Amino acid sequence: MMSERPDRSKRRRPRLKHLPVRTCVACGARDLKRTFVRIVRAPDGVLAIDPTGKRSGRGAYLCRRFSCWQRAAATDVLERALRVPVPPEFREELLRWADLHIRREEPPANDTVLN
Numbered sequence: 001m002m003s004e005r006p007d008r009s010k011r012r013r014p015r016l017k018h019l020p021v022r023t024c025v026a027c028g029a030r031d032l033k034r035t036f037v038r039i040v041r042a043p044d045g046v047l048a049i050d051p052t053g054k055r056s057g058r059g060a061y062l063c064r065r066f067s068c069w070q071r072a073a074a075t076d077v078l079e080r081a082l083r084v085p086v087p088p089e090f091r092e093e094l095l096r097w098a099d100l101h102i103r104r105e106e107p108p109a110n111d112t113v114l115n
């Protein structure tokens with residue numbers, strides 16, 4: 001008797017190359033990991049902006065929209081994602097980083113800011 005079982009092991013792999021997808025904690029957009037900027041909470045609890053995405057620690061992601069960085073600085077989205085208080089200095093750092101690295105191409109959309 002021949003057991004001709006379909007080779008199921010092969011099906012478990014997605015055919016497309018696996019690309020890591022992340023979600024922006026500010027706007028909820030999903031995109032490839034490399035299009036986002038990682039915010040990391042180091043093992044010692046210190047927050048840092050981690051553009052290389054390689055630091056160890058718990059990470060949260062922000063997309064490259066200025067409004068998302070403003071929102072991250074002004075709200076508790078990062079606190080919720082990283083489960084650590086976000087000090088005012090780090091909020092300022094977020095804005096500084098955004099100022100330096102993100103072009104404000106879009107006019108400030110009047111989207112309702114969630115508290």
Ligand SMILES: [Zn+2]
Nearest residue numbers: 024027063068
């Ligand atoms: Zn976003």
